[in-house]
Amino acid sequence: MKTLAELNAIREKMKNQINNRESVTSSDIRVVVGMATCGIAAGAKPVFAAFNEEVAKRNLTNVKVTQAGCLGMCKLEPMVEVYVPGKEKVTYIKVTAEAAKQIISDHIVNGNPVLKYVIGNE
């Protein structure tokens, strides 16, 4: 059973780390997950969680995962937009938690968008 006492230890550990993760800078890669009613109903919650988990696991400090409202095409939700500085935005549709992990490894880490989830390729 977790207690609040453990939080003190985590805080001390984190204070000793150089942490610049709070602010979004222009060199950051942004992953935006649509989290309006349509997105949530289609499964955006586990997708958002999977992106965060994968980013934390790989310690990708230059990747920011954020939430947005409706991205405009409800029937294609869960939708995810990936903004890599200097590159064109990539919009993914019908994303699953598994797809999220693949997007992180193939697109974010290795620079190759996962075409089968890119809008227009469905």
Next chain:
Amino acid sequence: MRELSLNILDIAQNSISAQAKNITILVRASGGELTITIEDDGKGMSEEFLSKVMDPFTTTRTTRKVGMGLPLFKEAAESSGGSMKITSELGVGTVVTASFQIDHIDRMPLGDLAGTMTILIMAKPEIDFVLEYAVEDRSYKFDTKEIKSILDGVPIESSEIITYLEGLINDNITQVNGGAVI
């Protein structure tokens, strides 16, 4: 929506859009009834907007003229022998309350409430979120104000903290449930 926690997430997103500074989520299971309340101190709604807020063609979203969040929550409540009500005052805030018959066959499970809380915290870490969870006479209160005071400037939305908080809330909910699944 497959679980009530997703409805809670969805309704609380409205509170975030309404620029709330405090959002309180109350979940209480008692005497065969489950009550869920989402309360905020956001900008509130005018009487005119409130009167048509249950209409799916009323929405604050800008991409489409359809808003399904509240109607879906109402449907979830009414299909399990309960009801939903909403009160709001401009400049004061909004309270959404829904009740459900716990053992009704069409009641959706509560689902991943801890995940809903952490996603809300990540959406707007500066908002203070409270979760009060009670089953009969056992209860648990989670308050980000308390967490933030312990954190002393370490961002609450950091992944290490979020992982810890999800575990903390889950552990406490399991304890309050006392073996039951709600």
